[in-house]
Amino acid sequence: MTRNSNRIALVIGANGGIGSAITTALHDHGWQVRALVRTPPKADQSNADDIDWRVGDAMCRHDVLNASRGVDAIIHAVNPPGYRNWSKLVLPMLDNTIAAAIVNKARIVLPGTVYNFNEDQLSNLTETSPQLPNTRKGAIRVEMERRMRRAVHSGATGLIVRAGDFFGLGANNNWFSQCLVKAGQPVREITYPGKAGVGHQWAYLPDVAETIVRLLDQPDVLGSFAQFHLQGHWDNDGTQMIAAIKRAVGNPDIPIKSLPWTMIGLLRPFVPFFREAWEIRYLWRNPARMHNDRLRALFGNEPHTSLDVAVHQTLDALGCLAPQDHQEHNTRPDQPVATSPHLRRVG
Numbered sequence: 001m002t003r004n005s006n007r008i009a010l011v012i013g014a015n016g017g018i019g020s021a022i023t024t025a026l027h028d029h030g031w032q033v034r035a036l037v038r039t040p041p042k043a044d045q046s047n048a049d050d051i052d053w054r055v056g057d058a059m060c061r062h063d064v065l066n067a068s069r070g071v072d073a074i075i076h077a078v079n080p081p082g083y084r085n086w087s088k089l090v091l092p093m094l095d096n097t098i099a100a101a102i103v104n105k106a107r108i109v110l111p112g113t114v115y116n117f118n119e120d121q122l123s124n125l126t127e128t129s130p131q132l133p134n135t136r137k138g139a140i141r142v143e144m145e146r147r148m149r150r151a152v153h154s155g156a157t158g159l160i161v162r163a164g165d166f167f168g169l170g171a172n173n174n175w176f177s178q179c180l181v182k183a184g185q186p187v188r189e190i191t192y193p194g195k196a197g198v199g200h201q202w203a204y205l206p207d208v209a210e211t212i213v214r215l216l217d218q219p220d221v222l223g224s225f226a227q228f229h230l231q232g233h234w235d236n237d238g239t240q241m242i243a244a245i246k247r248a249v250g251n252p253d254i255p256i257k258s259l260p261w262t263m264i265g266l267l268r269p270f271v272p273f274f275r276e277a278w279e280i281r282y283l284w285r286n287p288a289r290m291h292n293d294r295l296r297a298l299f300g301n302e303p304h305t306s307l308d309v310a311v312h313q314t315l316d317a318l319g320c321l322a323p324q325d326h327q328e329h330n331t332r333p334d335q336p337v338a339t340s341p342h343l344r345r346v347g
Contacts, residue, residue: 008032008071009216012058012097013078015039018111020170021209022075027051029213036067058093061100068100073107073216086276087140094144101156107219108148109212112162112227114201114288115141115280122288127162127227135279152224160227161212162290168205168310169317176202176314179259180245183318187249193259194238199287202241203232204310210303211295221298228298229290233307236287244311249321259284 009026013019014035026033033051040053056063058078068074076097080089094110101108114122115138116131131142148158167176177183179191194200211230215222235241246252261281268275295302305313315321 006032007073008034009073009075010034010036010068010071010100011075011077012036012064012067012093013076014053016077016079017166017168017170017172017174017205018208019075019077021168021205022077022109022111022212023051025206025209025213026075026216029217031213034067034071036064058096059089061096064096064100065103068104068106071100071104071106073109074101074104075109075212077111087136090140091143091147094147098147098151098156102151102154105155105157107157107159107216107222108151109159109161109216110144110148111208111212112145112160113141114162114164114283114290116145116162117288119282119286122283122286125229125288125290127229127294135282137276137279149225157222158225159212159215159222161208161215161230162227163203163208163230164201164232164288164290166203166205166208167314169313170205172318177318180241181315181318181320183320185320186322187245187251187254187315187320189255189257190242190245191257191259192238192242193261193281194284197237198285199234199236199289200238200241200284201232201234201289203230204305204314207232207303207305207310214299214303218298228295229292230295230302231290231292232304233310234289240307241311244307245315247308248312248315 009031011019011023011026011033014023015037023033023035034054035051036054036056036058038055038057040055054067056067058064074097076094078093080086097108100106114125115135116133117125117129117138118132118134121129121132133139133142145160148160152158165176166174172183175193179193181187181190208230215226215228242256246254264274264278268278292302
């Protein structure tokens with residue numbers, strides 16, 4: 001493993017799922033890590049004593065600039081919680097990150113999504129696919145990437161890594177933990193939002209984080225701006241993730257329910273989450289698949305934890321397993337360690 005003890009990274013949004021995972025991976029690769037959060041970890045919530053926790057607000061440019069002094073990379077892993085005021089906050093937060101990256105000649109790292117693409121493009125997405133979104137959220141994502149590319153002309157550099165729907169330790173604001181299962185509750189039923197027979201792409205957070213840090217460890221091959229797609233876990237008909245959950249809890253007879261999209265459509269004017277979910281429902285009605293040819297050409301294989309291990313670890317962290325289900329799962333030596341003590345949601 002490459003050691004980078006002389007390099008410094010700032011993680012903005014280190015309390016969230018992807019931010020926490022990247023903080024862990026950077027720490028494990030030997031980076032000096034700063035974490036900009038609204039609430040620092042309590043003494044018993046983090047074993048990463050050498051992480052430099054900074055209290056601040058991603059919407060405050062002074063806080064971001066102050067936390068970023070001398071850094072080599074800035075991980076922009078922050079999002080408004082629960083989609084509240086998403087369209088009003090996302091771009092100003094990114095502008096603060098860009099300003100800090102320009103000052104420090106640092107690399108901005110953005111975990112990307114498939115929102116940039118419309119439903120007619122989803123079956124064969126590559127890094128060079130034209131970005132033609134037909135949703136408000138997609139248009140904002142395209143604008144975020146455009147601003148990152150423009151920042152290159154002012155001395156910053158950029159890296160975008162797109163992946164499927166996140167699941168994993170510390171991630172409580174996603175389709176897995178808010179729809180398929182319910183965090184903190186035993187799995188008595190699985191609610192699946194996808195159309196029967198339609199494939200879906202998932203991304204286990206420790207794998208995404210490991211990929212991002214391995215890329216950061218090779219700055220010479222990234223150039224001034226680079227983007228990569230992860231394959232993650234491709235569920236070709238929507239049944240593999242469900243089956244993995246059943247295996248993890250040891251109950252093959254768990255009932256499967258469909259998400260009531262009609263009700264969501266009716267209530268979306270009154271419930272912000274329903275409004276945002278309705279806008280991206282096309283991702284559950286069409287097979288959205290990204291290919292990782294470019295990443296494999298660089299690494300040989302992308303970091304990949306088996307689905308059974310990833311699902312078991314996720315359910316365990318969410319508090320969805322009965323005591324007898326807390327059993328060890330074997331991992332291959334090349335798999336990320338999903339139980340790192342540093343990967344704990346704080347705040």
